[in-house]
Amino acid sequence: MLTVTPIPAFNDNYIWALHDACDAVLVDPGDAAPCLEFLETRGLTLTAILVTHHHGDHVGGICELASRYRPRIYGPSRESVPCITDRVSGGDTVAMDGIGLQFSVIDTPGHTLGHVAYYGSGRLFCGDTLFACGCGRLFEGTPAMMAASLDKLAQLPDDTQVFCAHEYTLSNIRFAKSVDGGNPALLEREKRDQELRRNGRPTLPSTLALEKATNPFLRCGEPGLIRAAEARLKRSPHDAVEVFAVLRRAKDAF
Ligand code: ZN
Ligand code: FE
Numbered sequence: 001m002l003t004v005t006p007i008p009a010f011n012d013n014y015i016w017a018l019h020d021a022c023d024a025v026l027v028d029p030g031d032a033a034p035c036l037e038f039l040e041t042r043g044l045t046l047t048a049i050l051v052t053h054h055h056g057d058h059v060g061g062i063c064e065l066a067s068r069y070r071p072r073i074y075g076p077s078r079e080s081v082p083c084i085t086d087r088v089s090g091g092d093t094v095a096m097d098g099i100g101l102q103f104s105v106i107d108t109p110g111h112t113l114g115h116v117a118y119y120g121s122g123r124l125f126c127g128d129t130l131f132a133c134g135c136g137r138l139f140e141g142t143p144a145m146m147a148a149s150l151d152k153l154a155q156l157p158d159d160t161q162v163f164c165a166h167e168y169t170l171s172n173i174r175f176a177k178s179v180d181g182g183n184p185a186l187l188e189r190e191k192r193d194q195e196l197r198r199n200g201r202p203t204l205p206s207t208l209a210l211e212k213a214t215n216p217f218l219r220c221g222e223p224g225l226i227r228a229a230e231a232r233l234k235r236s237p238h239d240a241v242e243v244f245a246v247l248r249r250a251k252d253a254f
Helices: 032-042 062-069 143-154 169-180 184-198 208-214 223-233 240-252
Strands: 003-009 013-019 023-027 045-050 072-076 086-088 093-096 101-107 116-120 123-127 161-164
Touching: 003 032, 013 032, 013 161, 023 032, 032 045, 032 062, 045 062, 045 093, 101 143, 143 208, 143 240, 169 184, 169 208, 169 223, 169 240, 184 208, 223 240
Parallel strands: 023 045, 045 072, 072 086, 123 161
Antiparallel strands: 003 013, 013 023, 093 101, 101 116, 116 123
């Protein structure tokens, strides 16, 4: 029986642990200490690590965990990831036999140029590309790159569970309301997620259906968001990529 558990790290990171009774796989272990505690208290062996991109809050714990457990370490071929054993890129398949998991790798440049996401068994581990009701900042890529990456993720089945690497949901919802305030699904989501946070619970995983209904960065073709971009540009946006670019800029300054 496979379980997926968030290990909180730093201020707002989640290191996702996929585990059965014996083995565990970690996604983006930015800090070794909470991972070691998680593995040791449950008597789990770390067999693999999946890495989405090179930022310190996603890779900082890898080598310490690697020296202890010798897991396979899968990470993006276009980025430098410490202690990596297997370089992957879009279209590759990652198979972890012991724990019975298989993921396809999706290239999702934008937040960083080599960023990848992992999709398998109805679960998407998308690092800092897609967030609940938001998306990652454009540190390295262009708006067109990020918009295309999000489009790719939006093609996955509606019931896909979305495991993001940060708990940013409530602040993302505040921004979403400023550009898509008339969206009833968004207001409903705010109530539900505020309640979860009040009880100290994660708002994740989300689902792709919920993201398509509420995430402004997946809704750049919707009339309400086109109008929000228009108000900021003081002219009609040329296309959905320009709507995305305007919204992403507005979020940076929000
Ligand atoms: Zn990052
Ligand atoms: Fe991050």
